[in-house]
Amino acid sequence: MNNKFSEILEIIKNSNRILVTSHTSPDGDSIGSGLAMLLALNKLNETLKKEAEEKNIIYIDKTLRFILEDETPKNLKFLTHSLLIEELKNYDSKYEFDLMICLDSGNFDRVGKVQQLKTKNTKVINMDHHISNDRFGDYNYVGSLSSTSEILFDFIKEANIELDHGIAEALYTGIVNDTGNFKHSNTTKKVFKTASELLEYKVEPNEIIKNFLDTKSMEKLKLMGRVLSNFKFIEDQKLVYYYISEAELEELKTSKGDTSGLVELLLSYEDASVSLFLKEDKGYIKGSFRSKYDVDVNALAGLFGGGGHIKAAGFKTNKPSHEILDIIIKNMSLGGR
Numbered sequence: 001m002n003n004k005f006s007e008i009l010e011i012i013k014n015s016n017r018i019l020v021t022s023h024t025s026p027d028g029d030s031i032g033s034g035l036a037m038l039l040a041l042n043k044l045n046e047t048l049k050k051e052a053e054e055k056n057i058i059y060i061d062k063t064l065r066f067i068l069e070d071e072t073p074k075n076l077k078f079l080t081h082s083l084l085i086e087e088l089k090n091y092d093s094k095y096e097f098d099l100m101i102c103l104d105s106g107n108f109d110r111v112g113k114v115q116q117l118k119t120k121n122t123k124v125i126n127m128d129h130h131i132s133n134d135r136f137g138d139y140n141y142v143g144s145l146s147s148t149s150e151i152l153f154d155f156i157k158e159a160n161i162e163l164d165h166g167i168a169e170a171l172y173t174g175i176v177n178d179t180g181n182f183k184h185s186n187t188t189k190k191v192f193k194t195a196s197e198l199l200e201y202k203v204e205p206n207e208i209i210k211n212f213l214d215t216k217s218m219e220k221l222k223l224m225g226r227v228l229s230n231f232k233f234i235e236d237q238k239l240v241y242y243y244i245s246e247a248e249l250e251e252l253k254t255s256k257g258d259t260s261g262l263v264e265l266l267l268s269y270e271d272a273s274v275s276l277f278l279k280e281d282k283g284y285i286k287g288s289f290r291s292k293y294d295v296d297v298n299a300l301a302g303l304f305g306g307g308g309h310i311k312a313a314g315f316k317t318n319k320p321s322h323e324i325l326d327i328i329i330k331n332m333s334l335g336g337r
C-alpha cells in the first residue's frame, strides 16, 4: 500500500538531516526528480523557518543534501542548480541522516554505494514509478505515472510548495527523459497538462532538448555508428540486440552513460518487436530492454532479477551474454509475446 503524500510530508517536516538520492548511472528522471525534491525541500525549510519566527519559536534549519554514487552526466549539467548535486566520492562528512529519500529506484540496491549513508536511525522514503518496485522503504509511494518527476510534481503541488523555474526545469527534463520527449506510450493527457503547467515557469523546451538530447560527444556518435552497423536480429522472436564488451567500450573511448538511448535506437528497426542492449560492466552484464508491441519486458528482465516497466526494463546478471540470449529466446517462444 502507498503512504499518502500528507504522511510523507509529515515525516519530512519532522526530519532535520535529509538525504535525497537516486539510482546509479543517473538519467534525466533521477536527476530531475532529485533536484526538484532538493529545491522544494529547501523552499519548505524557508517557509517553516518563517512560520517559527512569526511564532517566536526557535527553528533549526534542515540539512538537505542530494548525493548520487555517480557523477552528473555532461548533458544534464545545463540544469540551473546542477552544482548542488554531489558525487558520493567527494562526500566526507560524518552526518547521520535521519531521513533518506530514494527516488526513481525500484529497489534499494539501485542507489548503489549511497546505501552506506543509511544508519539504523535513518528512515527511508521510497518514491518511484517502476511496477517492479519492491517497496523497500519505511514509507512508500509507487505510482504508475510516466516518471518519478511527474510524481514529484503532484507531491510538490499537494505539499503547497510553490513551483519556480529551477524546480520546473528539473521536472520537465525528467518527464522528457522518461517519455522519450513525449513519444512513448506513457505520454498521457495528464503528462501534457503537467508539462504545460511547467512552461508557466519559463521553461524553454527547445533549450532543454538542445542541451539534454541533442548534444552528443564524438565518442557517443561513433558508438551509435558502431551499434547501428553491427546489430543482430533474430527473426523468429523479432528481437534486435547488441552486445558490447568492456574492450570495445574502451576502444571507442566511451564514458559512462554513452550507452544510454542505444536500446531505443535499436527498437526503431522496422521489423523489431523487442530490443535488447547488453553491456559488459565489471564482471557483470547489464541488460536494457524496450518493447514496441505487447511483449512484457518487465517479465523478461525479471528472469534475471531485474524489472522496470512493461515496455522498458533492465537487469544486471553474472551470466555470459550467450546464456542470457538463450534464456530470453526460450522464454519469448514460450508465449512471452
Ligand SMILES: [Mn+2]
Pocket: 029, 030, 104, 129, 146, 147, 148, 178
Ligand atoms: Mn524514471
